[in-house]
Amino acid sequence: MNEFIIDGRPVPFVEGQTVAAALVAAGRVAWRTTRVRHRPRGVFCGIGVCFDCLVTIDGAGGRRACLVPARQGMNVTTGETVTTGETAGTTTTVTTVTTDTTEEGDHE
Template identity: 90%
Template sequence: MNEIIMDGRPLPFVDGQTVAAALVAAGRVAWRTTRVRQRPRGVFCGIGVCFDCLVTIDGAGGQRACLVLARAGMTVTTEESDDE
């Protein structure tokens, strides 16, 4: 099984899974919070329409975890949002 690095920790994934799917499969339903009210966010629509699942991938911020296929060795970090 392959692994991505999520917030400094290895996280397994299956080929073909998105980053969001790997996170949910590992039991993480929220991986960022809103900046003002600290509300938890994770995958919501799962098709890239909303922006609830944002993460930083290999240094590039604002990536929708539901659209990016997981790759071995990928570094993913959580984000905060400017909304509520």
Template identity: 80%
Template sequence: MSEIVIDGEPLPFVEGQTLAAALVAAGRVAWRTTRVRHRPRGVFCGIGVCFDCLVRIDGVGGQRACLVQAAEGMTVTTEEYDDE
């Protein structure tokens, strides 16, 4: 099984899984919060229409986890908004 790094922690994934699928398979159903009320968000539509599953991949923010296929050695950071 291959691994990606999520927020500094290794996470195994199955070849062909998207980042969202790997996160949900590991029990993480939310990985960011909304800007105003800090409500948890994760995968919602699963087809790239909404923007609930945003993550930072290898330093590039605003990536939809449901559209990006997990790849060995990928570094993912979950995105949290702050009010500043």
């Protein structure tokens, strides 16, 4: 069976599915915590527009889970703090993807 790893745990996927599709198929609707209100977020627009589904993939931060095809052995993390200097539109954003360590969602 195809699997990738998210925060140390395996998630099965069907070849051709995106990381977000596999997570939703596995029953996970949230995998990120917002910066200000520390609220859980997952996939919203599903087509790469809203950036709600951001994850770190194989060490590359700020990736949209809804756009990246899942691959065998891919290492997806939501827990670590990554700092990426990315230019988003006219604003240069330094983004911190914060912690969502438990699958049940320990969102204080």
